[in-house]
Amino acid sequence: MDKSQIAQKLSGFYMFSELQPSQIELLANGTRLVDIPRGGTLFNRGDKAHGFYLLLEGQIKLGVISPQGDEKVIGLIQPGESFGEAVLFLERSFPVYAQTTLDSKVLLITREAIFDILDNDVTVVRRMLAAISARNRQLVNDIESISLQNSTQRLIGYLLQISADSPNPERLQLPANKLTIASMLNLTPETLSRVMLRLSNAGLIEVNGKEIVITNVAGLRNFE
Amino acid sequence: MDKSQIAQKLSGFYMFSELQPSQIELLANGTRLVDIPRGGTLFNRGDKAHGFYLLLEGQIKLGVISPQGDEKVIGLIQPGESFGEAVLFLERSFPVYAQTTLDSKVLLITREAIFDILDNDVTVVRRMLAAISARNRQLVNDIESISLQNSTQRLIGYLLQISADSPNPERLQLPANKLTIASMLNLTPETLSRVMLRLSNAGLIEVNGKEIVITNVAGLRNFE
Numbered sequence: 001m002d003k004s005q006i007a008q009k010l011s012g013f014y015m016f017s018e019l020q021p022s023q024i025e026l027l028a029n030g031t032r033l034v035d036i037p038r039g040g041t042l043f044n045r046g047d048k049a050h051g052f053y054l055l056l057e058g059q060i061k062l063g064v065i066s067p068q069g070d071e072k073v074i075g076l077i078q079p080g081e082s083f084g085e086a087v088l089f090l091e092r093s094f095p096v097y098a099q100t101t102l103d104s105k106v107l108l109i110t111r112e113a114i115f116d117i118l119d120n121d122v123t124v125v126r127r128m129l130a131a132i133s134a135r136n137r138q139l140v141n142d143i144e145s146i147s148l149q150n151s152t153q154r155l156i157g158y159l160l161q162i163s164a165d166s167p168n169p170e171r172l173q174l175p176a177n178k179l180t181i182a183s184m185l186n187l188t189p190e191t192l193s194r195v196m197l198r199l200s201n202a203g204l205i206e207v208n209g210k211e212i213v214i215t216n217v218a219g220l221r222n223f224e
Numbered sequence: 225m226d227k228s229q230i231a232q233k234l235s236g237f238y239m240f241s242e243l244q245p246s247q248i249e250l251l252a253n254g255t256r257l258v259d260i261p262r263g264g265t266l267f268n269r270g271d272k273a274h275g276f277y278l279l280l281e282g283q284i285k286l287g288v289i290s291p292q293g294d295e296k297v298i299g300l301i302q303p304g305e306s307f308g309e310a311v312l313f314l315e316r317s318f319p320v321y322a323q324t325t326l327d328s329k330v331l332l333i334t335r336e337a338i339f340d341i342l343d344n345d346v347t348v349v350r351r352m353l354a355a356i357s358a359r360n361r362q363l364v365n366d367i368e369s370i371s372l373q374n375s376t377q378r379l380i381g382y383l384l385q386i387s388a389d390s391p392n393p394e395r396l397q398l399p400a401n402k403l404t405i406a407s408m409l410n411l412t413p414e415t416l417s418r419v420m421l422r423l424s425n426a427g428l429i430e431v432n433g434k435e436i437v438i439t440n441v442a443g444l445r446n447f448e
Binding site for chain 1: 239242299305306307309310312313314315339342343346349350351352353354355356357358359360361363364365366367370371374381
């Protein structure tokens with residue numbers, strides 16, 4: 001892998017996505033490629049960080065050994081993910097060990113390279129903070145949308161279950177008020193309302209107080 | 225709200241969680257509290273950032289108006305969340321407007337305060353990068369565990385459905401191989417295997433090739 005391929009990997013990594021080509025190039029000069037076969041150790045608990053890592057290929061397990069000698073896996077790193085930043089930036093020692101669970105290729109962004117560029121170029125700091133913040137917001141949005149998705153699936157399951165037990169499967173009565181139903185389904189009342197609105201906007205149900213008309217059973221069953 | 229309460233809010237915010245008290249104090253001196261009643265506008269699309277915002281109370285809607293005049297909500301900010309960092313750090317203009325949907329209290333961390341401390345104290349940079357990176361990893365872990373949770377619920381639903389259709393509800397035959405079942409359930413084969421292992425470790429099922437014995441139906445039904 002030559003310097004231009006490394007530069008490409010770095011600029012594709014979210015943390016450096018806002019950096020300019022000249023800044024990426026400086027950084028690329030301060031990296032080291034490390035190949036580790038499956039089962040190898042990248043660092044041990046208590047080691048000092050020589051930099052932080054970007055996994056290019058393979059899989060890395062971060063773990064600790066309990067006082068009883070049991071292994072506890074803290075995280076599995078997949079290609080494209082980084083690890084060790086917090087330890088590096090805080091100049092602490094690693095609280096976990098890192099072992100490969102597959103043959104792996106890792107890019108070490110050395111301490112010298114990253115600290116040098118952070119200390120000497122104020123725009124690098126701002127661009128990195130911007131990129132990481134944007135990524136954080138994206139992750140929070142993803143979690144919100146997965147949660148809404150879950151809530152929706154939970155309500156749909158419940159409606160289909162009442163519908164199956166109902167003399168008229170397309171027109172059903174909620175057996176309690178929305179506060180109680182929300183609580184039964186482990187949703188907040190606001191989430192229940194948002195989910196009902198979502199299904200009714202999609203043309204799948206009509207809500208009139210406690211009465212619910214399922215206007216499209218197949219659609220409701222298959223709603224994603 | 226006095227300066228010490230503001231300092232407390234700042235140090236409770238993930239981005240500043242690693243800063244030292246003296247650094248928090250400097251930052252607190254460069255903040256401004258803004259109260260906006262429901263329906264008010266904090267900034268418009270195209271505005272330059274005077275800083276970035278931490279929502280203390282209320283709710284903020286970030287949105288755009290389409291060329292057809294329709295509103296599209298991009299995100300809802302909840303108390304404890306920040307917004308506007310990326311725009312500030314990149315010195316761009318806001319691509320969205322921000323309106324309150326509830327009476328809101330916002331802490332503006334001014335451009336001058338944050339840039340001053342970033343430019344003049346290299347440890348602030350490192351501590352902020354550490355905190356944001358750690359938070360990022362936490363969010364990625366959360367997404368992974370929610371996804372595993374979802375996958376587990378999907379497999380449980382499927383097993384209970386086969387069980388209901390089976391002459392012996394506690395001993396069932398998977399109607400296809402695991403590759404096909406994984407694909408039907410929209411899971412990767414690896415995820416299906418992990419989820420089956422999870423349920424069998426929990427003492428709820430036993431897996432012998434295509435035969436599955438449900439050893440604890442109630443437990444399976446209520447597994448979270």
